[in-house]
Amino acid sequence: MRVAQPQTARCGVSRRSAVSVKAQAVASPAPATAQLKTDVAKIAVLGASGYTGAEVVRLCALHPNIKVTVLTGDKQAGKAFSDVFPHLMTASNVPKLVKIDDVNWSDVDAAFCCLPHATTQAVIKNLPSSLKVVDLSADFRLKDPKSYAEWYGHEHAALDLQKEAVYGLTEIYRDQVKKARLLANPGCYPTCSQLPLYPLVKAGLVLPDDIIIDAKSGVSGAGRAAKESNLYCEIAEGINSYAVGSHRHMPEIEQGLSEAAGAPVRISFTPHLMNLSRGMQCTMYVKTAPGVTADDLRSHLEKAYEGEHFVKVLPKGVIPHTRHVRGSNFALMNVFPDRLPGRAVVICCIDNLVKGASGQGLQNLNLMMGWPETTALGQLAMFP
Amino acid sequence: MRVAQPQTARCGVSRRSAVSVKAQAVASPAPATAQLKTDVAKIAVLGASGYTGAEVVRLCALHPNIKVTVLTGDKQAGKAFSDVFPHLMTASNVPKLVKIDDVNWSDVDAAFCCLPHATTQAVIKNLPSSLKVVDLSADFRLKDPKSYAEWYGHEHAALDLQKEAVYGLTEIYRDQVKKARLLANPGCYPTCSQLPLYPLVKAGLVLPDDIIIDAKSGVSGAGRAAKESNLYCEIAEGINSYAVGSHRHMPEIEQGLSEAAGAPVRISFTPHLMNLSRGMQCTMYVKTAPGVTADDLRSHLEKAYEGEHFVKVLPKGVIPHTRHVRGSNFALMNVFPDRLPGRAVVICCIDNLVKGASGQGLQNLNLMMGWPETTALGQLAMFP
Amino acid sequence: MRVAQPQTARCGVSRRSAVSVKAQAVASPAPATAQLKTDVAKIAVLGASGYTGAEVVRLCALHPNIKVTVLTGDKQAGKAFSDVFPHLMTASNVPKLVKIDDVNWSDVDAAFCCLPHATTQAVIKNLPSSLKVVDLSADFRLKDPKSYAEWYGHEHAALDLQKEAVYGLTEIYRDQVKKARLLANPGCYPTCSQLPLYPLVKAGLVLPDDIIIDAKSGVSGAGRAAKESNLYCEIAEGINSYAVGSHRHMPEIEQGLSEAAGAPVRISFTPHLMNLSRGMQCTMYVKTAPGVTADDLRSHLEKAYEGEHFVKVLPKGVIPHTRHVRGSNFALMNVFPDRLPGRAVVICCIDNLVKGASGQGLQNLNLMMGWPETTALGQLAMFP
């Protein structure tokens, strides 16, 4: 975002998001202090037996400032992490899974919380308040307790924390993120849709009362729970809509766009389950303000994300593909003219497990800890 | 469609579309005359080396009134069909591929034309006018020569035939189809979108000036040509929009909806390429007429397709999946309330190669030949 | 098999396996008697909520002599079948699921038993002995009670039935199958491997003491149970061996090959899980008898399966693909020279749910009921 200010100088490293990944990867350890013991933080991953937990571990493996010291998984406690996620058997120094009640918190500087919705608030409430927390659940995303109760079916159990939590759509709320102690990491759909829509609505270029989001997601977003509906045979070679008109990411998107619009916004949001492990696309059908063209929207996004490392507005006419972000923290977006006058088509693609979850979580932790924002996020997309 | 009248009595078989497939399958040979030699038609498949051609052969293999006597494929001429499509090696009595110029037309009663767009018109122009033709290309779908020239980049070369051609969206135009000699088989997207939209627009339940179609298709729609962009590695585990605002199925859909609305209609249409071999879904975002609800739309579709064998309006709240029509000629549809007031979400799923191409083609030929409409189309969807 | 004799004349229909599917499909209702009420059998599918049960229903939907009157599924009892398998919602007259204890057996002529291993024997023991039963579980495949106890970890609970059961590898044991009341339908791997190996071992062309089977199967073979290891994300874009040296199909294959060899045979058998819904290939590495070539093996298989409808020995040099049998009851096989002297490579492909389970089950029931063997099995493979 254009409005982003320079990072605080906590580590003497100002944000240089326009700089290339590689340059940063090389540069990151450059300040001698970065090699000091005090700059290696001890990190816990709570709920490490799910896909977002595993993805946190995968990304952190290349992080020079992170040592993963705690992995929890109540049902899998006692197991080696490589028994649960053999693809990470080659990671070094990964601890065994333990029960969350058995964690020695004095040995932890920060935590990724990858627990299921609802149970998260109870857990975080009892953590030492000194701990920095990136919460990947939905528990602290909705600011309005009534809205939370309406969509999640029960009163929130940690209202104080809910007030404290910072919503971590990094490129939009970077300044708040830097100061956050408890960070509510955005949902995958809210990330993919708000990244383009927030600036457009905020600038008044898109009418806020007729936003239609046709969202498509890979299956990993549904987690690793053993459900019949997510079996290979049930998913392969087929697609379907789901939760039409009732998905819980709807109020989260509406919250952000309402803030951008300065008035309550309702959206049309229809998610689709794709036969993909990873990958998410939002195809957004918007009405433009009078006199505004698709090109104007595109230009505005270009300016809004100028210098951003992870958000790329593609050249005019180039269509984003989910496969071009697979495994990476990038968001690709573009705007196209619609055949219907006064309309435009906005497209954004992310990897739901990276920019839509663990990658953005690490991006946020980097900021919260004063590390360069792109640290350990330099992996390019894997294709084919 | 409600308005459908009883079939002509050509074969003494009135349409009984509400009757089960199996009942018909059993019943179909029942009339003694159906076993007569005169009721076995000799069929040619022109352009049999592509996927739609192969699908025609697959379906016809179970047809008691069809004998496939000619298969053309200019590049593959001389080859056994099983060399080109080994999965059909077990079909009986399938002829070799020949060049189209070498066909003895006196030995053919009807033809499926599965040739590429543009070349088709030149070929069909030179066929004996006695031949019944089901054309699966786009050449005869657009009635307006100007529109054809605009979207296809050249003047139409067979304007007389274009006038004669009947547009074969079977459930909508059944009466005309029965009398057709040259049938323009609808495109896959136009089938999937018009089946629900046509009756809704015609009844004035949906506003015709703000119809948004988010369409998703499997790769087989792109044919068997060896293109880099359709390689397994380019498609697997990824999705993308394509031809945003410029797909040639757009004017075809607009033509149908304009007729339904009684006034010119423009639509928003964005196709997406899915990592599926087969399967198509259109998710349609529509504005309802004042006072009309999503339930009203659903009820209207139920009535419109009451008794139709191949079009099923699902029970309220049940979401269509592409995998539930794979390999079959069925269209599944439903309507859902939208969170945005005055809007509804309409969903339709088909197999793009069956109801979206070869299956509907055979359904049309059945009508054109006076055979029971469901003959050889009784295969249920294959899952998993 | 060459040795197959004409069918018994129970229904006055001699086997004509060399006749084409279509010819048979047309011909099947031809004998006037076939239309009599007495020729429509009432069929129960026990355990209809799994993939093999669904596949039985899919295939039977095109069968002129079968009316499915009972579907059981203890956990899903009370549900419409279309709630459990929406792809079969278009099947006509399919009953609701009931508990097995609530079945009125007087209304059933024959049953497909698709229950889990071990529970099957208890269930079948209590069925009326007049009922013809095709059992798709492993419960009655092993003839030797000791072998059963060794591989399944408990004594067999229905030893009398075990003696009575006929092993239904149709092309090999057709004569016994015709007379069977209780049929043990072969496992998928045993079908795919024995079809080529049995005749070769029996003829002494392959040495029985060094047979190596590298087997590859789609995931549907593992059933519809909600297991983490079968989730889409766990299977997609990856393969692995499993149950190396310990798969329960091993003794079943050994039983058949021992019979063929006239002496105990042990095999090397390594199954692999493929990211396929359907499809199975066995690649078999065999030592030939002195002086015997790969071509000799191929020729022998050609003779052995001459006139067989469902078993095809491909032309010399042509490689079988699983995709060329998907959805069909065919087995494709071939033999290739090995670079190692004295060795040959034998390949066989089937659809594990059809020829490897429900299709062969129906093929067997057809014989047991005196119907033409290919009835309702005329569907060609679906590709792409």
Place this chain on the structure above:
Amino acid sequence: MRVAQPQTARCGVSRRSAVSVKAQAVASPAPATAQLKTDVAKIAVLGASGYTGAEVVRLCALHPNIKVTVLTGDKQAGKAFSDVFPHLMTASNVPKLVKIDDVNWSDVDAAFCCLPHATTQAVIKNLPSSLKVVDLSADFRLKDPKSYAEWYGHEHAALDLQKEAVYGLTEIYRDQVKKARLLANPGCYPTCSQLPLYPLVKAGLVLPDDIIIDAKSGVSGAGRAAKESNLYCEIAEGINSYAVGSHRHMPEIEQGLSEAAGAPVRISFTPHLMNLSRGMQCTMYVKTAPGVTADDLRSHLEKAYEGEHFVKVLPKGVIPHTRHVRGSNFALMNVFPDRLPGRAVVICCIDNLVKGASGQGLQNLNLMMGWPETTALGQLAMFP
């Protein structure tokens, strides 16, 4: 390999393959000299428009000592690399594609050659002899000119270079690799099969005259050429053997095993095409020397690869999966008892594009340049 000796001290960095990736990633820039301009090598990728070329670029993006200055692609010359591989659009400072004839070789320190077989030798012959070259084609793998002529159908055009070339199966030939100027990077199948077989044959634990390799590979191994047989629809949901008894990787494997055995070795080798983008497994059926057990083989491999970073012998009984190495440079292997006495089953999995091609290529270049062997190869497998 056990026999591996310490690296030469060219850069003062001894090999520390047992050290963790992360430790190395952090440590790699540690020697102050590593940051010197002289330690950044200018790298050309010849044939960068194919999958192995793209994979080289992806991996090099994280390499602190590499600057990619030249990308060639004769057909795509003039295009931005991101037009050809959009997933790498986020890589920094990637040059445009140029014709190979337009390269200024004075600006290149080393080259990855990803050109097609046969054309490679002509190209490399004309490169400056000062250039270090890692050749990913098959052109320099076979040492015997007769064998090359036999398998490739023509005389080799650069026999001098063929003599000079070092075969780069890194863990086996590390010492030679370090001194290489022209490196013949092994084929994917030869890597996957020789890694376990070479030490076992060399130690005399496996009989060399009856080695059977059932190999399974993803489609990316076939490259990005637009072939009908590699279209999504032709590959998805199906598998097949190919090139039975005639694959060109056969003599390459035989060459290595012959050297290990000290006598000519012939193998049985049957490759299978999987519906995977990436992933390779060799399932190897071997006869053990008298008295030698599967456990003995496993123990020997454990010792042989002790301390190796990229080769992992899994714990007893744990089965390697291709999905656990996807995107990474690791090889996972294990040995299992066979039911046939005197036999064992050896399994190895790699990512065919990484350890089977570009990753091993970079591993070799690291050694040739005197950089730590694991530099830029620290990425863990991506799952799901």
